[in-house]
Each structure stands twice: as structure tokens, then as C-alpha cells.
Amino acid sequence: MGRPPCCDKSNVKRGLWTAEEDAKLLAHVSKLGIGNWTLVPKKAGLNRCGKSCRLRWTNYLRPDLKHDTFTPQEEDLIINLHQAIGSRWSLIAKQLPGRTDNDVKNYWNTKLRKKLYTMGIDPVTHKPISQILSEFGNISGLPNNHHIPSTNMISSTTTTTTTPARIFYNNNNNNIGTSHQFQVMTNQNLFNNNNNNNVQPHFFNEVTSPCSSSSSSHVTDLSSPQVALFAPPLPPPLPLPPCNSNNWSEFFLGDNTEDQAKENDLEGFLLSSSSSSHTNSSKLSNGNGSDQNGSNIQEGQFAQMINNDHHHHHLQPENSSFVDAILDRDSELRAAFPEFLDGSFEY
């Protein structure tokens, strides 16, 4: 039995707001303030769902909102925070005065993710894509009978969404389980192919820690970045294993008792991070590494905690195993790129 709808959707207006509706809502809120949103439509004379009113207010009408484009400093901050805490848009937005979670989310999905892709950085893990592919190759190469923890499963929530791909399978054997080899189009030759001269070479040389603060949002944050500038769509990234392979249970289960501590840690982290050293992403805006305002993430510390928290909130450990996810991805790749399956591919 699901929760009843907040309003009778058949009798309320939906879609874009008119100037008249905006004026009514604005007048109501400025006069009476924000109270119970479910009562607002009636009091304001609007034929809208209260939820819709709240959204319109918080995302558009609020007087403290900025409506101009994001600054390079804001970009840096978003990228760094995303690296640390993943797609926790509301938390990120709180650090950007005048921006809403929806603003930040849209800006990420339409601009920043592409920007990272074009620079050879995986926007989910914030690692160089070549490194991701390398790790993926190592994992896929596991022998058939390797031990996989039978408990502490990770969600295998896979997606059918097509995303830009830079992995090229090249095989004549659709079975997985024996030795693997797949061709990787490295960042370098991707950019060569694309004649992309904006790439900052140091990105490829900077290797993040194996314990780097990758977001676990990769399981759910799989919608399609439309950046197939020089390659077929990339399948959504695999959930990455813990840096320490002995930590499977910790990786999958996290520790939800620390949630509050993690939240509390955010403020301190943000305050202390402004003077720390720079990561790849902090150099994105100006390209010369001179971060002006960007906070930076201390890998493996706060970020790891948030990462665990994210797992706690978004993964469903009972569903499937990490390896299942890999196998799913393998199948996805094969289905998506049959043209690459006819060459020399060994298992």
C-alpha cells in the first residue's frame, strides 16, 4: 500500500508556471511567509499542488537566488564537492549561495560532466578514465573460480541507458569467465583523435590514490552524458571496489552509525579545505592549476566517510554482487558494440 498522493493530480494545473501564478505565489509568501505548503495553493488562489508551489518557490521565486551563469569558482567547488560526496546536490548547493540543488544538478548534468569527460576524467569517480579502464580490466581478468564474498552484496542496478563509451571490446567469444583482454582507447589517443588541444597534460600524469574519494553514486548516477565526441557511448561506470580488497564487507555495508558524524564533518571539512592542495578537478576552470576559491578534498578521509554514507543511502546490498555487476556490464558492452566483437579477443 503506497502513500496516498499529496493532492488530486487530476484537478491541479501542471507544467510551466505563468507570470500570473508566480505573482500570486510571490505575493502570498511575501505576505504570510512559508507555512504549510499543502495549504499554500488554496490560500494563494492557485490551482496547483502544494509540492509544485514549494518547488517553484525554492527553485525560482526565492529572492536570494542567483539567475546568472555559474562562475569558474563555483564550477571548481561543485566539482570538488562532487568528488568528495557524490551527487548530494542539496549539500553541494548549500555551499553555493544563491544556487539550488536543482541548479547545481542541472549544471552538472549538462556542462560539468561533459567537461570532465572531454578532459579524460571520469565524472563519477573523478579518476582518469584510463585508470578506470585499467582497473576494470584487472577485475574482469579475475579467474573464474576466484572467491567472491557471498554476503554483503552490492546492488547490480544496471541501466539500459546508453552513455559515451571508450572501451572497445574486440573478441570473438561472448562468454565471460576465462582470460580477458580488451582494448582500451586511452585518454591520450582519444584526444589525439579529437585534436583536442585544450587538454592539460598533467591530468593524465596525476594518479589519484587507490583509495581516492570516488563517489558511490555510480550505481544510480548513470544517466547519459551526451559526450560522444569521438567515441561510441560509454556504458555507465562500474561500481568500484574498495582500495583494499580485504575490505569488501566494509565497502558494501558501510557504517550507518556514523551518518551524523559525517554530516557534522562537512562543515569543518569545507571550512578547512580552502587552503589545501589542488586536485585535478580544481584546475579545470582556469587550466593552470591556480585554484582561486576551490575547496579541495583530502582523499580517503571525509570523502570516504561520505562515500560510505552514500552506499548506506542508495545501495541495496542484498540484491547482487559486485561481480554480477561486472558481468552485467560485460553483457551490456557486448550488446552495445557488436562491431567490436569480431577481432582478437581472448579470454
Place this chain on the structure above:
DNA sequence: AATAAAGCCAACCGCGCAACC
């Protein structure tokens, strides 16, 4: 100029959480 494709963003949806009764 017409059409298709891609980009963009406002709005919606459903869920989890917490407050309240």
C-alpha cells in the same frame, strides 16, 4: 528555409525521513 538532432532546464515523481498525533 526546413527539418532533425542535441542542448538545456523547469518541473514532476517517488521515496525516505522526521515530526506529529
Place this chain on the structure above:
DNA sequence: AGGTTGCGCGGTTGGCTTTAT
């Protein structure tokens, strides 16, 4: 203690705009 309600969140969709062919 358990049910109800409202809020906030992240993910997704729909449709308008812009760009490419």
C-alpha cells in the same frame, strides 16, 4: 508504538530553444 502527514532529496521527464545538416 504505530499511523499519518509534510518536507526535502535525487533521479527523471517533457518541452522549449539552439545548433547542425
